[in-house]
Amino acid sequence: MSESKLLDALIAQAKLSKKQTEKQQKIVEAAITIFAEKGYANTSTSEIAKAAGVAEGTIFRHYGTKDNLLLSVILPFFKESFPIMAEEVFNEIMSSNVHTFEEFLKVFLKNRINFFFENKEIAKVVIKEILYNEELKSNLLPILSENFIIRVNKALDIFKERGEFVDIPTDRIVKMVLTFIAGFLASRLVLLNDYSITEEEIEDAVHFVMDGIRNKEQ
Template sequence: MSKNNLLDAMIAQTKLSKKQTDKQQKITETAIKLFAEKGFANTSTSEIAKAAGVAEGTIFRHYGTKDNLLLSVLLPFLKESLPTMAEDVFNELLTDQVANFEDFLRALAKNRIAFINENKEIFQIFVKEVLYSEELKNEIFPYISENIFQRIAKVVDHFKARGELVDLPTITIQRLLFTIIGGFLFSRFVLLPNQEETIDESEIDQIVQFIMDGIRKKSQSE
């Protein structure tokens, strides 16, 4: 609502610039590459302009400010990450076919890792900038909380009710999931992004397996 609402602003922003010109396209691409490589603060607009083959003024004609350029880069990524994930992904994954939590978790992990793998650079930019921007943090996390956590909570509750999951509080299970998957993504894509190697399917299986060991309902046989 208020102008302080970052996400609203972001959405309004992209709505304004519906039809991207060639130059805009070039600017966005170049900005993503350079922001990921050297960080937002260490990339000057003149550098972007030069690398994109446009005049510096052109950047400001389209994006107004450098901060706004950053948002224009992050926004589609976030839109795809958050609401889409919340709706499409869950709908897709939560059909009757998904027999158990492990299958769900594996499908979710694969889906999201594939997405981030395709948007490596923007993910890097996003994580790095979140560390420095209280504004981003304060706007994004409630949003995540609403859209993602609550849906996951439902799923967890569902499988807890089916007796598949250990009887820890749902919030605890969520935190564990978040820490482990988040830690994995952070170390692979942000902290040590040099390695060209793609994420191995077996690696994901391993992590899911590991997580399940921790949260699967222990058999009563003992």
């Protein structure tokens, strides 16, 4: 999904809401676009109001705060669309003829890095706010975790039956793998603003994970 398509999807989702007035839809559309261009922290409510063609007081009347506006933009989209997106990603990976969990992890990591690169502006907004916005974190992380954990569990069960892992409960392996991937992406692409991830570095990252969970006797 390209950046323009992701932005379009967020805007389209907001427009489908029957609870929003025409002014609210304009506010949400303007907010999504400016958040992506300038980042959440660098965007003022006055800029959003000007782009939406409404008074700044209209934003406060409907949403109260900029944080609430962000939540109203992101949460409905992820609640409805993320399960579908996650299923598509895992179907694509599993159909790419992966034979080991190491191959699965490598394809998965490349897939998520490519997605981030294609949608980096809006993705950076979401990741940064998950790190610093407690309300967004408490609402959004369960959606992300639930959908990824279910699907990673399915993949792990397949490879675990083949004896690929050390004798560690599946749920602990899932948490370790997802924690590493989330930390890798957040640190490199958001905190360090480093977009120069090479194939070699992806290989090193995957080997780092596999050395901790691989069955050495296989």
